[in-house]
Amino acid sequence: METIEINIYEIHELNDKAKERARNWYREGFEYHWWDEAKNSIRTFIEHFGGAMQDWQLGERGRDYIKTDITPAHFRGKKLSDFSPDFMPTGYCFDCDLWETFHKEWKRTSDPMYAFEQALEATMSAIASDIEYQYSNEAIDESISANGYRFTEDGRFYQ
DSSP: OOOOOEEEEEEEGGGHHHHHHHHHHHHHHOOOOHHHEEEHHHHHHHHHOOOEEEEOOOSSSSSOOOOOOGGGGGGGGGGGGGOTTTSSSOTTTHHHHHHHHHHHHHHHHSSSHHHHHHHHHHHHHHHHHHHHHTTTTHHHHHHHHHHTTTEOOOOOOOO
């Protein structure tokens, strides 16, 4: 029988090169965890006005879009006072981007259709920023530590 001794390390104990290898391992298997919640928040916002999300693409910079069937007619007879900027129908953080932007832009421009479009834009931007953060070294190091992942001295994942 042969005994092999292996030292294992937490992410903060690794040298810079090993940390980068560990982060790359994590990134390879990383998938943005909040897609369903983000999409549900957007869908609920659109449905609140009697519309539907017809198509969407988020997460690939420069090619983001949300296609809806909302028209200015969806806002006929509505007043700004009918809507609260604090409305959180799904309880997910992107509700804030949607409703606060919608309320602020309608109040600023008196154009609910423009406000609706700006709310979607603001939310797409917030999602893109969150994705960017989730891929940052800081967020990855936090996640690796929180999950108790350990690595060999050269940064290879150790089970």
